[in-house]
Amino acid sequence: MTTTQGAPVAELRGAFRRYPGVVALDGVDFSVQPGEVRAVLGKNGAGKSTLIRLLTGAETPDEGIVLLGGEPFREQGGGRTREATRRGLRAVYQELSLVPSMSIAENMFLGAWRRRGGMLDHAAMVVETHHALHRLGLDLDPHLPVSALSPAARQMVEIARAFLGTPRLVILDEPTSSLAAAEVDQVCSAVRAAADQGVAVLYVSHRMNEIRRLADSATVLRDGRIISTLPVAEARTEDIVQMMLGRVAQAQRVEPRTGGQPLLSVRALSLPPKLANVSFELRAGEVLGIAGLLGSGRTELLESILGLRKPEAGTILVDGASVPRRSYKGMIRRGFGYTPESRKEDGIIPLLGVDENTVITDFRRVDRAGVLSGDAIARATRTIIDRLHVKTAATSTPVVTLSGGNQQKVVIGRWIHARSRILLLDEPTRGVDVEAKRQIYDIIRSLAREGRAILFVSSEIEELDQVCDRVLVLRQGCMAEEHQAPDIDAERLLAACLG
């Protein structure tokens, strides 16, 4: 590995990248120095992913050059990503790239196995994995299969893998979107420690507080251009948001509403070891937030209410009447709607159109005597698309081609189509850009104004005050505190979560 001393770790010069109808990168000059932690900010479609794909060799620029360590790529096409890896580039994407059936240790060395005498050296891999995990504050058995891990733990394993060995540049694409605060701290300290050893880090994120904690500088992209690269310490958040959006964004606060009739009552729900004696009421017309760190039992709570899990004790009342034996289908019939945490794995049906992803919750509303009506489907979908501002070329466009935010709107919209009264939303803004988040908050508020009851689960503590009337803090399976709007404060919530 020959490197010119003092050269940037990675550099783009005059890079253009065009897709049919879109200019993804419009003459970008970009460079990162060794030991620098650079935040990359921008809305979805601003060109962040394209910029990363040029650096990793997954794509080649239409014009301009890409330099790693001062030297251009030697390979063309598919060999580029391998060359980038050889030259010390590591990337962690939002989409996980682990093999679930293999152990953590095997995943850590996937494709770069430790060998001894022609055989795989499992012992060495386990030991190195243990150290790598330990640096991130993880106490996981390297022999565990990845399938046994929670989404957050998998993300941590991916991050640990990126810092394994001697990387020169690590690219983290929204690494913390599935992580809770304590794990975010671990990631931040791991990034800082690596930077101190001269590793350059590109950090793509929407979370300003993280960026402030760990980045030296920030590059803001908009419409394929670099708007500015500036030192983080001197930049005000409003300025950065303005650069990202191109206009001034107003932070808005909730006008608190008190709910009407209780639609859902949860009494003394227990599911050891995840939940202990959880009780609350959800009223018509209110948005109730559930704040809690990862592993605090948030998803288990929703699944127990919906009949997807069997709790050990507790009563669930819907419209004041107890529902002792719950089936998921029965709860849907009672007016529940559920958007799961993992949009890609449990939410969208990727190849089907926006239309079918919407009407799937209730075919009866678009069917005439057993025959689906194309007109009725298009009309029903159009209603949802217009109401939720889903950006899509046509109602029949495959949902997988939409951006994350628009996919999430479709997943929420299908329960509006089903006329659900009680919506349980598990992390609805995960992996969604700033503008789509804002729209999702507005959608949730307007759904509540219509008299629906909404349970909003989030690990992004700072968004709860923008959407919730009340917030309950779930800590280690117990209801720890309740906060009422307008006195919901992110710092106090976070403190309550941490305990």
Place this chain on the structure above:
Amino acid sequence: MTVSTVTPALPRRAILPLGRHVNELGLVAIILLLYVVFGSISPGFLSANNQVNILRDGSTIGIAAWAQTLVIVAGEIDISVGPMVAFISVIMAFALKDNMPLGLTLGGGLILGALLGSVAGVLRGVFNVPSFVATLGLWSALRGLALFMTNALPVSFADNDTLDWIGDNVFGLPVSAVVMIVLFAIFVFVSRKTAFGRSVYAVGGNANAAHLCGINVTRIRILIFTLSGLMAAVTAIMLLARLGTGNAGAASGLEFDVIAGVVVGGTSLSGGRGSMLGTLLGVLTITVIGDGLVLYGINSFVQDVVRGVIIVAAVLLNVAASRRSGR
């Protein structure tokens, strides 16, 4: 494929109406090419008589392929088709030999097919046995059972006018081809215009998400295999009428042709994507290849080799064409 009609496309998608059917267009081109080639090298290939033959042979594959398309779209596979057809035809032949009325025999055969299919469906849907394994078990058990019951000898029965009519032509078309076309229309309708059909696509596209949307995934899985068994029984009736005897060794390798037809037709083995029209063209491709090679008169073992190569080449072309059209 989606059911909606609104396609005001973006500029970059302006070619979409054509682009969406690139798979079907490619297959039409392949079939035309096969007609040109065989028309010039295989004597009698273009004769009207041979076109009827192609339709009749096609119906043996096609009827089972319509149901197989739904099975594969749902992310499953049914390899028990051939032995199931043979087994049901043997049972029906025994029934006719014992002078059971024709209506009762054929009705019983259809019910038997649906039941056998639902066994595979329950194994998959309820007990989570991979469908390849469940139908592999059926494949072996049914073939063995049919051979055991008949001692590998044909089961003959008294002539029956109605059955002869089914094995014959109507208005110059084989009855089996007419049945195939009617069933095709029904399956197109079911796959595109009913909640069941669209649920099959949803389950194949993402079973978790479909479940969380309230679709009964187990029920869908049982139903597609039941349909597959039912279509195997229809095929068995056509075969019985055509051969006039029940044969335990009949329809050998039929599942290969059925699955090949579906896959050549562009249906994804990983589920969630596929169309009946594609399968129709795929089945036609397979049948034309088989017929043309027979007429050309090459060694039947070499025929299998050529057929294998053409099938893989057709799918390769298709994948390349789809990729170019940006899907």
